[in-house]
Amino acid sequence: MANPPIRLLDLMRQTEDPLVINLAAGIPSADFLPLDALRTALEGELASRAREMFSYHRPEGASLLREAIRDYLGVRGVGVQPEQILVTTGCSGALATMMNTVLKRGDTVVCEGPAYYGQLELLRAIGVKFRTVNTAVGQEPDPGKWEKALKAKPKPKLLVVTSTLSNPSGATLKEEWRPRMVEMCRKMGIPILEDDIYGDLLGRARPKPLRAYDDGSTVLYVTSFSKTVAPGLRIGFALPGKWMDAAADRQCRQTIHGGVPPEFITASFLRSGRMEGHLEMLRSVYAKRRELAGGILSRELPEGVRADDPSGGYMLWVRGGRPGLMEDVSKQCLAKGVAVVGGGIFFANPPKEACFRLNCARATPEDLARGVGIFCEVLKSAVVRKK
Numbered sequence: 234m235a236n237p238p239i240r241l242l243d244l245m246r247q248t249e250d251p252l253v254i255n256l257a258a259g260i261p262s263a264d265f266l267p268l269d270a271l272r273t274a275l276e277g278e279l280a281s282r283a284r285e286m287f288s289y290h291r292p293e294g295a296s297l298l299r300e301a302i303r304d305y306l307g308v309r310g311v312g313v314q315p316e317q318i319l320v321t322t323g324c325s326g327a328l329a330t331m332m333n334t335v336l337k338r339g340d341t342v343v344c345e346g347p348a349y350y351g352q353l354e355l356l357r358a359i360g361v362k363f364r365t366v367n368t369a370v371g372q373e374p375d376p377g378k379w380e381k382a383l384k385a386k387p388k389p390k391l392l393v394v395t396s397t398l399s400n401p402s403g404a405t406l407k408e409e410w411r412p413r414m415v416e417m418c419r420k421m422g423i424p425i426l427e428d429d430i431y432g433d434l435l436g437r438a439r440p441k442p443l444r445a446y447d448d449g450s451t452v453l454y455v456t457s458f459s460k461t462v463a464p465g466l467r468i469g470f471a472l473p474g475k476w477m478d479a480a481a482d483r484q485c486r487q488t489i490h491g492g493v494p495p496e497f498i499t500a501s502f503l504r505s506g507r508m509e510g511h512l513e514m515l516r517s518v519y520a521k522r523r524e525l526a527g528g529i530l531s532r533e534l535p536e537g538v539r540a541d542d543p544s545g546g547y548m549l550w551v552r553g554g555r556p557g558l559m560e561d562v563s564k565q566c567l568a569k570g571v572a573v574v575g576g577g578i579f580f581a582n583p584p585k586e587a588c589f590r591l592n593c594a595r596a597t598p599e600d601l602a603r604g605v606g607i608f609c610e611v612l613k614s615a616v617v618r619k620k
């Protein structure tokens with residue numbers, strides 16, 4: 234009997250096991266949270282705005298936060314007004330709202346292969362048909378590749394892409410391709426759902442989001458502060474463009490709005506001017522973690538299997554060997570106390586080679602080194618066995 238599909242729910246629950254070195258879930262480390270700044274923000278907001286903080290407010294999100302997000306986006310080359318911003322429950326809330334606003338059962342969607350598992354789960358629940366465009370670090374699809382997928386019949390209703398440091402591949406769309414992609418989709422009348430959740434982890438040289446090249450007609454931008462400030466805040470947002478009213482209406486029917494205290498805390502944190510310094514710190518610790526894990530992988534991976542270097546973020550994508558290795562290796566690693574996720578779940582259509590995503594952020598450096606070592610050992614013997 235076939236195994237039941239792994240759910241995001243199962244992956245999130247697995248993260249609670251303290252006995253496992255968890256290289257599987259895509260969550261950041263709690264060791265690098267800006268706790269002092271968040272505490273100051275909370276205390277300041279409690280002292281000055283407690284009554285508003287514990288009341289209902291505007292369904293699209295607190296004005297203070299939407300203004301702070303406008304400034305945050307301005308620095309990143311995206312010029313919008315607060316009224317164009319819809320605050321959501323994490324990036325997941327933004328993805329769900331936008332996908333459900335734009336799509337219906339039977340529509341065709343163009344997405345990355347591999348793509349973030351949560352995006353695929355949401356799209357499957359809507360009942361869309363997938364058309365995938367392969368991507369990898371150094372093999373990112375150029376506008377011509379996207380165009381081919383967009384021009385095929387039936388005409389797709391949406392293109393979904395994590396534009397910078399895509400999860401799990403680590404791929405980043407080149408800056409020079411971005412305006413062309415936006416223009417191409419605008420002409421074809423196909424909206425782009427741009428997930429930019431990892432953009433800030435790439436560094437100062439990060440390309441401008443696709444949304445920076447759009448007038449609001451084509452790119453639906455979504456992101457959150459989960460990978461940078463604190464996932465527990467659950468603060469994300471969308472720029473729904475011409476779908477603003479429909480998206481706000483959908484979200485209002487579902488939740489009215491999210492928790493107000495996290496909105497106030499996030500607004501205060503963004504206004505404090507501590508964001509950019511905090512991001513510098515994260516980029517530097519994650520670079521060290523990637524280097525540590527990447528060094529072990531480059532020495533220990535069996536022949537024919539390689540690890541991509543995404544030059545940002547905290548995940549490594551390992552690929553090569555027969556697809557059958559994925560289940561075998563994940564199971565054996567877990568038996569040895571290391572959780573790794575077989576990359577098959579990140580594909581709408583089964584991948585042609587084995588792949589694994591390793592999270593380098595959460596484990597301590599010692600556990601990371603041990604976990605990656607065990608992973609390489611298990612993979613090596615599985616490759617030999619299958620020969």
Ligand SMILES: Cc1ncc(COP(=O)(O)O)c(C=O)c1O
Pocket residue numbers: 259260322323324325326349351395400428430456457458459464468469
């Ligand atoms: C590409 C991508 N989008 C969205 C999310 C979910 O973000 P949030 O925790 O803000 O809902 C993740 C989390 O791993 C992700 O990798």
